[in-house]
Amino acid sequence: VQLVQSGGDLVHPGGSLTLSCAASGFTVATNHMNWVRQAPGKGLEWVSVIYAGGSTLYADSVKGRFTISRDTSSNTLYLQMDSLRGGDTAVYYCARQKYGEFGDNWFDPWGQGALVTVSS
C-alpha cells in the first residue's frame, strides 16, 4: 500500500500546475483521498478531499482555484492548481483517509511529497 507523487515544479504567479498521486495496493475510487500542504518551515495544512462518493471539499484558501479529481483507470489522484500565488509555495502531500469500525479515521499512507514553488 503506497502513494507515489509527481508533478512538483517552479511556476510563475498566475500560472497553473497539476500534481499526480498514483496509488498501489488499494483503490483510489473507493477511499476518501486528501491533499495536505506544508509551507517552508511551517506546519501541515489540509487542502482538499475527494470522498469515495465523488463529492469534494476545499480549504477556503484554495477554493475556486484548485480542483481535486481522480482517474479510476490509472488509480491516480490529481490536484489541478490554477491562479497560483506566492502563498501556495509548499510541499504538497496526498494521503488516504482510512476508516475504522466506528467512524474513527486517520491519514495513512502519505505520498512522498511534491514541491511547488510559485515565484517570478
Add this chain to the structure above:
Amino acid sequence: DIQTTQSPSSLSASVGDRVTITCRASQSVHNYLNWYQQKPGKAPKLLIYVASTLQTAVPSRFSGSGSGTDFTLTINGLQPEDLATYYCHQTYTSPGTFGQGTKVEIK
C-alpha cells in the same frame, strides 16, 4: 471549526528521557485523535490513531492517551532516531484539523 493546540511547540531532551507532548481540542473530539511523526525532509508518518492505538511497526516506547479534549503523546526512553516534529490531528469533524506541531530535539 475545532481548533487543536499542541504544547510545547518545541523541546530538547536527552537520550533515554521520557517526553510528553499534549494536544488540546477546542471541543470534544471523543477519541478521534491521531498522531503523526515527521522526520526532517520526509513525509508525515502515522504513529498513533484513535488516541491510543499504535500503528504497525511503531516502537512500543511510543504511547498515546486521552479522550474528549485532552490528549498526550509519550515517548518512554527517547532515542536519537526520534528527532522529528510530531503533529496531532483531530478527525471528529471533516475535514479534520492539525495541531501546529511539536519539534523534538536531542540534547
